[in-house]
Amino acid sequence: MTVSVRPRILSGVQPSGKLHLGNYFGAIKQHIERQDTGECFYFIADYHALTSLKEAEEKEAGAAAKNKSISPRPARQILAENVRDVALDYLALGLDPAKASFFRQSDVPEVCELAWFFSSVFGTAHLERAHSYKDKVARGITPSVGLFTYPLLMAADILIYRSHLVPVGKDQEQHLEMTRDVAGAFNNAYGEVFPLPDGVYNEAAVVPGTDGQKMSKSYGNTIEIFAEGKPLKNAVMGVVTDSTPVEEPKNPDKCNAFALYKLFSTAAEQAEMADLYRNPMKGAEGRGGRPFGYGDAKTLLLAKIDSYFAAARERRKQLARDPGYVEEVLTAGARKARAAAQITLQLVRQSVGMGTRPV
Numbered sequence: 001m002t003v004s005v006r007p008r009i010l011s012g013v014q015p016s017g018k019l020h021l022g023n024y025f026g027a028i029k030q031h032i033e034r035q036d037t038g039e040c041f042y043f044i045a046d047y048h049a050l051t052s053l054k055e056a057e058e059k060e061a062g063a064a065a066k067n068k069s070i071s072p073r074p075a076r077q078i079l080a081e082n083v084r085d086v087a088l089d090y091l092a093l094g095l096d097p098a099k100a101s102f103f104r105q106s107d108v109p110e111v112c113e114l115a116w117f118f119s120s121v122f123g124t125a126h127l128e129r130a131h132s133y134k135d136k137v138a139r140g141i142t143p144s145v146g147l148f149t150y151p152l153l154m155a156a157d158i159l160i161y162r163s164h165l166v167p168v169g170k171d172q173e174q175h176l177e178m179t180r181d182v183a184g185a186f187n188n189a190y191g192e193v194f195p196l197p198d199g200v201y202n203e204a205a206v207v208p209g210t211d212g213q214k215m216s217k218s219y220g221n222t223i224e225i226f227a228e229g230k231p232l233k234n235a236v237m238g239v240v241t242d243s244t245p246v247e248e249p250k251n252p253d254k255c256n257a258f259a260l261y262k263l264f265s266t267a268a269e270q271a272e273m274a275d276l277y278r279n280p281m282k283g284a285e286g287r288g289g290r291p292f293g294y295g296d297a298k299t300l301l302l303a304k305i306d307s308y309f310a311a312a313r314e315r316r317k318q319l320a321r322d323p324g325y326v327e328e329v330l331t332a333g334a335r336k337a338r339a340a341a342q343i344t345l346q347l348v349r350q351s352v353g354m355g356t357r358p359v
Helices: 019-037 054-067 073-091 110-119 124-128 131-137 150-159 170-190 229-237 256-264 267-278 294-308 312-319 323-352
Strands: 009-012 039-044 100-104 167-169 196-202
Touching: 009 019, 009 150, 019 039, 019 073, 019 167, 039 073, 039 110, 039 150, 039 323, 054 073, 073 100, 073 170, 073 312, 073 323, 110 150, 110 170, 110 323, 124 131, 150 170, 167 170, 167 323, 170 196, 170 323, 256 267, 256 294, 267 294, 312 323
Parallel strands: 009 039, 009 167, 039 100, 167 196
Antiparallel strands: none
């Protein structure tokens, strides 16, 4: 594939709740770092969020039934607030609207039209093999048509901007391969319209959750990016560790707290903490004679997380006081994105014989 000097880069994030460290190191950090390297389109996937929105509403209602202090939100409020939270998070963490088009997916309705064109050339057997669809079926959940056709809309998200590069986590590799298959199917049927996008996969290790599994909202094991104070402390101190006695040597390579610490620290700091794991009495005089234990490691981790996001946390608070600015950013981004999308749709319509829209 021939890529221009400034490749077109596309990625999105689903507004399904508070973003966490897994989201940051798996995607957001990469998105922000790449905004100087190409023509970037980053969207908040609110169309996609509709496939799980009722589940979120039911989950809140269930939590409220057990805890009267919780006020459950209707689905429309959940979606609107989640979208705004994602926008605030990205802007606070360093996304520059002057460098990247940042917008709501639903503000570019052409993606739905393109998904329909793709549905006419792509087989259902491919969609039945999608991991997200198979997972829901395996769990006894009746999937919606939207969940079944999710890969087609994702393909439209990527291809409508004729993207070259798609920075995503490895868990999205199958969807990206499907996108390439969709582009190939359309090109074979109607002529070369779409480039085949390449995935850019983050090579960072999987971010462990507080229970040691991959950090995920669905597992309830997250540490939120913008948590602070007691909620942040409770999450960090709740990281699961083994039962090795505090005075005994410990293996840093098998510790969830150390794995998280590595994300925020220098090589020298990592080596120093690893040495304390293996030699817990080192520097004990500075701890009142105590050996170095998991609680000490978590305290250092807490300080690292708090410091790392401190400036962004304050920036987010400032942005939250100016909702008009956030809306202006999303609207301006949508205008740029939609202009590019309409050019692609015109090429698609001409390719299938529909011609230019008269209205």
